[in-house]
Amino acid sequence: MHRVYAWTWGVLVACQSGQAPPPEQTTSQAPVAIARSALQSIEASSFLSEDRSSFPAEHAFDGDRSTAWCEGVEGLGIGQALSVTLKKPTDIAEIRVDGGYYKDDRTLTNNGRPRKLAVASDQGWSVQIDFPFVPYREHAAQTVKEKPRVITQPGKATTLTFTLLEADEGRFTKDVCISEIALFAAP
Numbered sequence: 001m002h003r004v005y006a007w008t009w010g011v012l013v014a015c016q017s018g019q020a021p022p023p024e025q026t027t028s029q030a031p032v033a034i035a036r037s038a039l040q041s042i043e044a045s046s047f048l049s050e051d052r053s054s055f056p057a058e059h060a061f062d063g064d065r066s067t068a069w070c071e072g073v074e075g076l077g078i079g080q081a082l083s084v085t086l087k088k089p090t091d092i093a094e095i096r097v098d099g100g101y102y103k104d105d106r107t108l109t110n111n112g113r114p115r116k117l118a119v120a121s122d123q124g125w126s127v128q129i130d131f132p133f134v135p136y137r138e139h140a141a142q143t144v145k146e147k148p149r150v151i152t153q154p155g156k157a158t159t160l161t162f163t164l165l166e167a168d169e170g171r172f173t174k175d176v177c178i179s180e181i182a183l184f185a186a187p
């Protein structure tokens, strides 16, 4: 079953019919950031490649908001997917996504942005992420702890697949981009 979350400014709200938001975590131990070195592989169904630059899947996991994965098919890339495989099964506690190309204000607004992503684990669970538009200036001011996040229950995964379900085109292109995805393990 899919659980659907939407976030407003820093606030996570469960949107499943009539349910209250998920309770705050009661553990005093915070989720632990999963290092790039814990990742086995990063792949995408397509990526944008232009004359002087390309936007491969690895750019979504390099810790740098000035680089991005951009899907590379015609139109908004609905159904295009990004997959990350960890070196061992891991209890995923949080997933934080930059839903757009957050290099700077112009880059963000010129390019396409995801509006809804599906996140599926190879261990059988999945969630959906809704993205309201967050202007660059507000987003850039967020620390990693403040970034909007999806809280899983937690769920175990070796491979996580992020699939574009809905997207908004940018001012100049329909190439949909994600600057960064951060994964956190249960403590």
Ligand SMILES: [Ca+2]
Residues within 6 Å of the ligand: 059, 060, 061, 062, 063, 064, 065, 066, 067, 068, 069, 179, 180
């Ligand atoms: Ca990046």
